[in-house]
Each structure stands twice: as C-alpha cells, then as structure tokens.
Amino acid sequence: MQYYVQQILNALQVGSVYALIALGYTMVYGILTLINFAHGDIFMVSTYIAFFVSTLLLGLTHHLPPLFTFVATLLAAMAGTSLVAVLIERLAYKPLRTAPRISCVITALGVGLLLENFMVAFKPIGPDSRIIPALFESRNYSIAGVTFSTLQIMIILISGIAMVLLDLVVRKTMIGMAMRAISWDKFTVPLMGISVDTIISITFILGASVAAIGGTLYGMAYSIDPYMGIRIGWWAFISAVVGGIGNIRGAMLGGYILGFIEIFTPVFLPTSTYRDFVAFSLLLVLLIFKPTGILGKPAVQKV
Amino acid sequence: MKRIKSFVLVFLCLVLILTGCQSGSKSNKIVIGLNAELTGSVPVVGASCKNAAELAVKEINDAGGLDIKGKKYPVELLIEDNEDKAESAAAAAQKLATAGVIAMIGPNASRNAIPASVIAESSKMLMISPWSTNAKATIDEKSGSPKKYVFRAAFIDDFQGQVAAKFALDQLKTIKPAVLYDVASEYNKGIAEVYKATLEAAGITLAAFESYTSGDKDFSAQITKIVQAGADSLFLPNYYSEVPLQVQQAKKLGYEGSFIGSDSWGSAELLTLCGSDCDGSYFTTHYAADIATEKAQGFIAAYKAAYQATPDDVAALTYDSFGLLFQSLQAAGKVDREAVRNAMAAITSYEGVTGNMAFKGTGDPVKSAVVIQVTDGTFKYFQTANP
Numbered sequence A: 001m002q003y004y005v006q007q008i009l010n011a012l013q014v015g016s017v018y019a020l021i022a023l024g025y026t027m028v029y030g031i032l033t034l035i036n037f038a039h040g041d042i043f044m045v046s047t048y049i050a051f052f053v054s055t056l057l058l059g060l061t062h063h064l065p066p067l068f069t070f071v072a073t074l075l076a077a078m079a080g081t082s083l084v085a086v087l088i089e090r091l092a093y094k095p096l097r098t099a100p101r102i103s104c105v106i107t108a109l110g111v112g113l114l115l116e117n118f119m120v121a122f123k124p125i126g127p128d129s130r131i132i133p134a135l136f137e138s139r140n141y142s143i144a145g146v147t148f149s150t151l152q153i154m155i156i157l158i159s160g161i162a163m164v165l166l167d168l169v170v171r172k173t174m175i176g177m178a179m180r181a182i183s184w185d186k187f188t189v190p191l192m193g194i195s196v197d198t199i200i201s202i203t204f205i206l207g208a209s210v211a212a213i214g215g216t217l218y219g220m221a222y223s224i225d226p227y228m229g230i231r232i233g234w235w236a237f238i239s240a241v242v243g244g245i246g247n248i249r250g251a252m253l254g255g256y257i258l259g260f261i262e263i264f265t266p267v268f269l270p271t272s273t274y275r276d277f278v279a280f281s282l283l284l285v286l287l288i289f290k291p292t293g294i295l296g297k298p299a300v301q302k303v
Numbered sequence B: 001m002k003r004i005k006s007f008v009l010v011f012l013c014l015v016l017i018l019t020g021c022q023s024g025s026k027s028n029k030i031v032i033g034l035n036a037e038l039t040g041s042v043p044v045v046g047a048s049c050k051n052a053a054e055l056a057v058k059e060i061n062d063a064g065g066l067d068i069k070g071k072k073y074p075v076e077l078l079i080e081d082n083e084d085k086a087e088s089a090a091a092a093a094q095k096l097a098t099a100g101v102i103a104m105i106g107p108n109a110s111r112n113a114i115p116a117s118v119i120a121e122s123s124k125m126l127m128i129s130p131w132s133t134n135a136k137a138t139i140d141e142k143s144g145s146p147k148k149y150v151f152r153a154a155f156i157d158d159f160q161g162q163v164a165a166k167f168a169l170d171q172l173k174t175i176k177p178a179v180l181y182d183v184a185s186e187y188n189k190g191i192a193e194v195y196k197a198t199l200e201a202a203g204i205t206l207a208a209f210e211s212y213t214s215g216d217k218d219f220s221a222q223i224t225k226i227v228q229a230g231a232d233s234l235f236l237p238n239y240y241s242e243v244p245l246q247v248q249q250a251k252k253l254g255y256e257g258s259f260i261g262s263d264s265w266g267s268a269e270l271l272t273l274c275g276s277d278c279d280g281s282y283f284t285t286h287y288a289a290d291i292a293t294e295k296a297q298g299f300i301a302a303y304k305a306a307y308q309a310t311p312d313d314v315a316a317l318t319y320d321s322f323g324l325l326f327q328s329l330q331a332a333g334k335v336d337r338e339a340v341r342n343a344m345a346a347i348t349s350y351e352g353v354t355g356n357m358a359f360k361g362t363g364d365p366v367k368s369a370v371v372i373q374v375t376d377g378t379f380k381y382f383q384t385a386n387p
Helices: A002-031 A039-060 A066-098 A101-121 A150-172 A174-184 A196-221 A228-243 A247-269 A273-288 B004-022 B043-062 B086-098 B110-124 B157-170 B186-201 B222-227 B245-254 B268-274 B294-307 B311-331 B337-345
Strands: A138-145 A147-149 B030-036 B065-066 B070-073 B075-081 B101-105 B128-131 B150-154 B177-182 B208-212 B233-236 B260-262 B282-285 B350-352 B355-359 B367-375 B378-385
Touching: A002 A039, A002 A147, A002 A150, A002 A174, A002 A196, A002 A228, A002 B177, A002 B222, A039 A101, A039 A196, A039 A228, A039 B101, A066 A101, A101 A228, A101 B245, A147 A150, A150 A174, A150 A196, A150 A247, A174 A196, A174 B282, A228 A247, A228 A273, A247 B222, A273 B208, B030 B043, B030 B311, B043 B075, B043 B294, B065 B311, B075 B086, B086 B101, B086 B110, B086 B186, B101 B222, B101 B311, B110 B128, B110 B150, B128 B311, B128 B337, B157 B260, B157 B282, B157 B367, B177 B186, B177 B222, B186 B208, B186 B337, B208 B222, B208 B294, B208 B337, B222 B245, B233 B245, B245 B260, B268 B367, B294 B311, B294 B337, B311 B350, B337 B367
Parallel strands: B030 B075, B030 B101, B101 B128, B128 B150, B177 B208, B177 B233, B233 B260, B260 B282
Antiparallel strands: A138 A147, B065 B070, B282 B367, B350 B355, B367 B378
C-alpha cells in the first residue's frame, strides 16, 4: 500500500510540472491556433534565469532570509521568461499573423532550436548540466513508510496554487474575458475596441510565467541543461492535446494524466522504456475516439 | 583505354616507390601517427590525448631519442584530426598508413576506433587505441577472432562489469543488488548486463534491474521500485551528468544502501553536481591520480607542469599507449612494422601509469582496474581490483 502511495506522490510531482507547461501550449493555441513548439525551450530558459538569479542572491555577503530569496528568484524568473516570450512573439510570430499556419509551426520549431543552440554556444552557459542551489532547506519526512521532502510538497502545492490563480484570471477578469473572446472570434473582437496584440502578449506572459514557476521548482529538484526542454516540452504538449488543446482545465488534467503514465508505466510494465509507447498510444486512441481531447469542445465551423 | 591502364600502372608504381622510401627502415627517425578527436563532440578527449602524446614524445627526444640496440632514434609525431567521425577516422588512418608511420595511436572513442581498425588491419599497420572499451575494436566481427594489428591500452566493458560485480560481492557483501541503467546507450547497457550475469553466476538474484532512457531526469518511479525491493547496493553504470540526480533521488526516497559506478563517473563534473551526496560511493576506473606508483607520480607531475591540469584517464592511457609502443620497438630491435607488431603481441609485462599490462593472444591487455571511493568531495584510491 505505502508503495503505491509513494508512487502516487512521485506522479503528482512530475504531473505538476507537465501541467504548468501544458498551460502555455494550450493558452497560445486557444488564441492564435498556433502550437508554440518553442514553449519547452522557453521553460528551459526560465530555469537558467532562476539559476543565475539564485546564484547571485546566495552569493551576496548579507544573508537574505530564505523566503525572500525564493520569492525573488521566482519573480525574477517569471519576469525574465515573460520578456523572452514576448520578444519571441513580437519578432518571430507577429510578422506571420496572416501567413499559413504551417509557416508559424515551422518558425516555432526554429525558435526552439535557436534557443537550445544559443545556450550551448553561449560561453557562460555551455552544454554542462547544473543544479539550481537550494533556496530553502528541504527536509525529508517519512510517514508510515512514505517518504517525501519539503521541496516535493512545495512543487505540488505551488503548482496547484498557480493553476487555480490562472484559472481565476481567465474566468473572472476582463483580460481573461478578452482572451476567451479572441479565441471565440478574433475578427469581431478588435471591433469592440480590444487590442488583439496586447491580449496576445499578455497570453504569452501568462504562459511564460507559469512555465517559469515550474522551471524554478524543477531546477531545484532535478538538473538543468540546454536540451532539457525537448522531452518535457513534448510530454507537456501531449498533456495539452490529451486534455483538450485550447482548454485550460484540460491542460491541467492532461498534465497529471501524463505524470501518472510516466510513473506507473515502470510499475506495471517490465521497463520504463514503454513510457513513450503508452503515452503516444493514449494520444492516438484519444484522437480516434475524441479528437478534441478529454475536456475539449468540438469547434463550430462558422460560415 | 590501354593508355589509361598503363598510366595508372606507372602511377601506382610511383606511389609504391615513394611511400616505400618514406617508411624505409634506413631512415634514422621514428614517425608515429596520432589519430585523435581534436574537433567534434568530444574535443576534451582529443586535447588530453594530444597533450599526453606530445609529452611522451618530448620526454624521449629530450633523452636524445629512443634507444634501440644502442642506437638513438629521434621520434616524430604526425597528428591527424578524425573530427570524431567514423569516416574521417578511417581516412586519417589511411593517410597515416600511406605516410609510412611505424604505428598509429588512436582513435579513442570506439565509434572511431572500430572503422580505423579495419584500415590498420588491411594496411598491416600496428594500431593502439588508448581509450576504446568496446570489444568490437579488437575483434573481427565476421570471424570472431582477434584482429592481428589492433591493440588497446584500456580494459573492455565486459571486464569492468565483472570487476564491479566482484567488488559488490566481496567488498560490499551485497545480497540484494539492484541496477539502474540507461537502456538507450550501448556502453551503459553492456556493463549492466555483464554485471547482472556475473552476479547470477555467483548465485545471487538481482532485487531489481531497472532502466531509463537518455535524457530522463526523474527516476523516482524506478527508485521507489528499487527501495521497495529492499536493495542493499545500487549499481549505476551511467554518465557523470546523470549519476548525481540518481544518487540524490535515491537518498530522498529513503534508499540507504551503497552506490557503485563505472569509469563514466570519473569527471570532476560529478563532484560539482553531487555535492556531498556521492560521498562513500565507489566506482571502477582505469587509474587513480593519487595512486602512489613512482611512474604514475612522475607522469602526473610532468603533465601538470606542462599543461597546468591533472591528467584524466584518456591522457594516462595515451601515455601508456606510447610506452607500450616504445617498449615494443626496443624489443623488436629494429624499426619495422611487422617486427614491432610481433613484439607488441609478445609483451608479458609492461609497467604503465594505469597499472601492469600483458597481452595474451588478443589485442586486449590483461590488467587490473582500480576502485575509487568518493571521499569528502574528492576521488580517493580505494583498491586495485581483478575479476
């Protein structure tokens, strides 16, 4: 029993990160019908911002309270990553607003490659892996044979809070209403006096911020390297599609489903090598029977 | 048509005459080829190899040349870059063979050493790979018999798996061993399988034999399984960038047994990433920088003086490759490819930086591995191990 509880805890930790990244895919798709394949690499950039800010803060002679360094690192990573995401949107995607959708997707893949290889070639970063220094003391606890750490609980809780906040922003605020309106009809919305470009930028900022929260926590629990965004990005993308791309709650649900697939594949099957097989099989089966994903609604073709 | 044929014939004759001249034993210097990964994905390996090669040659020349039967021959190094590509490694080998070198040292990575060994074999040129550990470099895949002209200074992967298994049995007294390895990488997979087979042959059943795929960072599912199985030792034959994550996650998930690794641990990066978490772990490798043989100390001091860095295992093995070649040349008594090859195959004892080596009918040396223990954030020699 405690074995399965332990594995569920592991799955929640992994799933939280997938869910946070999947949100970025799904929001951008909802507004631009663009799959932003660079999003996994934007996540990677966020971990490096968190790495440098935290190293800088911990290197100061005056010892700052851990809560302050943690929150400051988190905010700096969110701000820095948002800036990168908005720049990418303005420079790479905006000129292609009227271009065929395939051009945008290829551009997104190109931006991803650019980010990865820039990081490898950029001397202060390079190809080596690093670990974000511990920003707060993480203790290990053991209750009835189930082991967990402060960091693990933080990952699960902070991710949950971030997702609830994001859901509130999209559902209850004017900005959220504008976002939903654009995804409904992007030709009529500008006629109502809403700046589509501003809302698109805000969407990228929200997606990047949520990814940066995930990135900071992920970098503390695991290690970071310039190519880390590729695999995580793909899994988060599947999460978004499984949950129903364009649907925010769907992305969260999808993230946790993929987290459970990742952890429970080696539990029930002989090797972990079947992970991608299970995940992609689920995607294929779902696309056959419910192409819009679990929570997605069928798009109404307006003539 | 006839004209072209005769022209080609004349040309070939010329080539033969010219190259014949270069490789001639009448000249009074020894030319050694170096086929190294100077550019490409592992430039660190190429740089270490070149540094050690230049050091070895310089030491001989400073002493007035290599003493063969009372006559001193100056040594010259011919360096070729194989760009860490299979086809360039073969091309470089071809170039060195036609240039008439007495022997070729390198390439280092098995993916380059295997294609280059085919050229060495067909050109009847002695090849010594310092660092390649894949069995295919010295064994002819078609016939299964050892290649005649191809040797290496490193031990092979199978040997390392056996050494690690024996160490786990004898030293750690493991009764519930577990393995976590990268199933997508030939090196990791090969060692893990030999480790498993060796333990099973000794009557020990593995508590867990878990795998992952290159690039994974979360191992919690597999490690929870390993902890659940009650493992008392965990073998991680994986690369230095992944090992720290595995060790840290295992400790977080309540694993209290010991960790064992392979030569892929031996990078200073491991210590930086691991912090104090890897302390107390063991791994098998080619040589220990703090081992106290006089020869090794001398090499380390000379290398440090020349390049301001501690030599890694590639450097040590390259230096030993040159040592083996020099000893063979002296034993052969003349500068001749065939004679040197025969002398090399007959080496019964060579005291190198990486330990004592002997050749018994194959190109793989009979030598020991060392076990290193990570202690207070440094690599410390623990013991010498044999299967």
